[in-house]
Amino acid sequence: MQLSDCRVVLTGATGGIGLALVEHLCAAGAQVLAVTRQPAALATLVARYPLQLHQVTADLRTSAGRHAVVEAARHLGGVNLLLNGAGVNRFALIEQLDDHDIADMLTVNVIATLQLTRAMLPILRSQPHALVVNVGSTYGSIGYPGYAVYCASKFALRGFSEALRRELADTEVNVLYVAPRATRTSMNSAAAMALNKALGASVDEPQRVAHEVMGAIQKDLNELYLGWPEKLFVRLNGLLPGVVDRALRKQLPVIRSFIHTHENPPQ
Template structure:
């Protein structure tokens, strides 16, 4: 694989940097001496992330809705004005939407796809020219455990994360031999607020909504800081894919062994009906 992809002195752009894995990645990159462009729709979350960073780095903040085509297209000019270049793009921003397909409205399905998939595609299109100007650069796309398996109640989310996986693999093949590499990330259950902030069907009873969120949160155990270290270690080693967490590694193996029959086994393990 050659020498390590050293992060000290480089510049990274992270979407969804106002909380969760995005914030943890910002802190871990800062510890490595990497300058940062932080993007998030939540301005207060961005400010909190920036306040936790050590002094001495070049840091810019950008309020951004990754589903906004015009806003994404305008962002490269902001980054060029704030930084000398860009070496690392981390497409981390994402949302969740629970409910079976017939329960989920088309509007909510489109909302999720606009962020989880189109955000990744448009950010990559907008910043690939800038990344190509770097002697060596990397794109890191956050898929999910649900980009490996597709459980019931996750039709929208799994659709988006399988798409991110396919996009990342095809893009990596297209960029092979160039100065830009691609890493696709499949986190398992990371202890973020994604379950608490997930959209649920409007007609779901309050007690059912609460039960669903509690069940989802019970699977979110890995500390974001640990997830960030696993991801950045893979980036430094130029790995094309990284499984984050024991659950992701187990599920990936099970899916390989039983690609069409994994769910009954997993449902029993998860004690789901």
């Protein structure tokens, strides 16, 4: 797809990756409908791109919020790109999470995304060519201690992306699944970032992730995994999960120490 021809619904538009995506899309000439619960965070970009950047304040966990997005998309004249970027995370052992924490993570990361995609499909299918982009994670392929619920949500999103792509194979709508590795955003707590530093894990800047996503959209790819050696670990976990089991077991004391000793507020 040519970015200048894109009319985009982008959820999670005021997250770290979301803001970078908004900036890249508008700079390339796309029309962007930014979905957020924090519209003030978009003020600078709205001032910079007043003719391209539109916004709708909506809580995607609610039927009314999703309906508002669909109506705004119709008012825009239809869209040919749905970019599902909304997501929440919590670095914690599962026994540290209550029922609300678990339900909210699964609702935002999976249920609301599936429901909005379903609602948007008639609009997307009316276009000569359209694309659904689901922003997942490396943790959608590798189960990692301290992220059990987040991993569950991203594994689900990866499976949804694969199945939906096959479901729409005889239409003009494609599905791209994007799997960033650790990224420097506010969604990652201080404890999570400290753990990454202690383990020597690479952390990408949101602008780099957005740049890679733009390239994948232009190439009409099906999947995009970011980072090395993370791509290798994804393959290794699929072929030889026992090897990854043993490697992560050695990291467990370090992971637990950062969960228990660093401030780790809900995200």
